[in-house]
Amino acid sequence: MSTPSPYEILGVASTASMEEIKVAYRRAARATHPDLGGSEDKFKEVQRAFQQINDAATPLSHEQTFQTPGNAPRAGFSARPFDERLRKSPQQPKAQLPTEYVPPFSEDSFDLLDPKICQQRIHGEPRKRGLFSNRARLFREAQSINLLSKNLLNVLPAARLVNGLRSPSSGYYDHVLFAGYRMAVINTMTLPDGYYSFDGHVLRHGNKLTQPPQFSISGLQRQFMQMNVVSFTLVLSANGNYHEPVIEYRRNADPTLASTPNVLNAAGLIRELKLFLGSGPSPNVVDRVALARLREAMY
Incomplete structure (x- = not known):
């Protein structure tokens, strides 16, 4: 045959x-x-x-970037299939393998990024948006970068963190972290310590209701059809405690449902991202084309 x-x-x-x-x-x-x-x-x-x-x-063209939607067919998929299996399994991420770059550095036709940039684990930094800067947001994003760098980039050598991106449609993404063919989009917020109940739409703390930031990843999923793209909201504690605030999902907000966003404190986010990125297909691969296109979306 x-x-x-x-x-x-x-x-x-x-x-x-x-x-x-x-x-x-x-x-x-x-x-x-x-x-x-x-x-x-x-x-x-x-x-x-x-x-x-x-x-x-x-060689691949720069034309196929974030700013040119429509180059790929509709994904037609709400990416959350990993949740039910991973949240119920104690399985740890796959053993670390030597980092592999795709296309390899020996590929002369690929000239979007040189090897030095591809080997860099963190790209971009918190930036002001528009004419005025928001110090609280910039500080929050800097905290998130430090959190992800200490707890994930050293565990997953092929993971790449890109910060401060424009959404393909409108708005912004605080951070995008990817390894192999899985991609996590992370936006952040800060709340006082305490117990919060999440019903899939709002966080309830006593009589106070807080809605997590709203952002769409559908355009990003269409741009990166080969990736499994999932959104996360990181809720940071004002005092830096990874386990605060405590967030509990109500029964009708089961996190295994595709319609429920991932809203997690720092400890929860670290755990979920290790499982999500570390157990994906080829977690030791750095997709150089994806990195180039994400860097082009930095504002």
């Missing part, structure tokens, strides 16, 4: 344009992604097929 060609694996004709190939690649990557019920072997086969075609074609 003959081995299928890269074009056959992606389901396109050998005469297809590069744009058609990219669309087919994203579709195939979503269909075979292990987080969505696919096979890791098939997922890697799709990755290799696209890389082989891309190596023989022209």
Whole structure:
């Protein structure tokens, strides 16, 4: 039995344009992604097929960036399939493997980022938005960067943290952290210490109601079809205690539901991100194309 060609694996004709190939690649990557019920072997086969075609074609263009929505088909997917399995399992992230860069540094046709930038773990910093700076927000984001750097970047060597990004549609993302083919979008808020009940929409503390920041990741998911993109809201304590404030989900706000956002204190976020990123497909891979496009979205 003959081995299928890269074009056959992606389901396109050998005469297809590069744009058609990219669309087919994203579709195939979503269909075979292990987080969505696919096979890791098939997922890697799709990755290799696209890389082989891309190596023989022209380099990837800067045109396919955050600011050009519509280059990819609608995702049609609310990314939360990992929750039920990971929240109930004591399984730790996969053992650390040597960091692999895709495309590899030996690939001459890829010229978006040089090796030194790709090896950098933290990109960007808290910045003011518009004419006026918000000191409280800048301090909060700096706290978050420190938290993620100390507790995640050293545990997951292939993880890359990009800070201060514009959303593909409107608004901003405080942080994007990705490793392999999983991506976490993190926005932050600060609340006084105490016990909070979360019903899926608001946090209740006694008679006081607080709504977490609203932000959409649908545009980002469309831009990165090969990724499983999930949103998180980090609730920081004013005194730096990782275990405060205490957040408990009500029964009708089961965090395994796709409609319920992840709202977590620092300790909870660290735990969930280790599981989410560390147990994904190829957690030792740095996707250089994804890093380049995220850096272009920094404001």
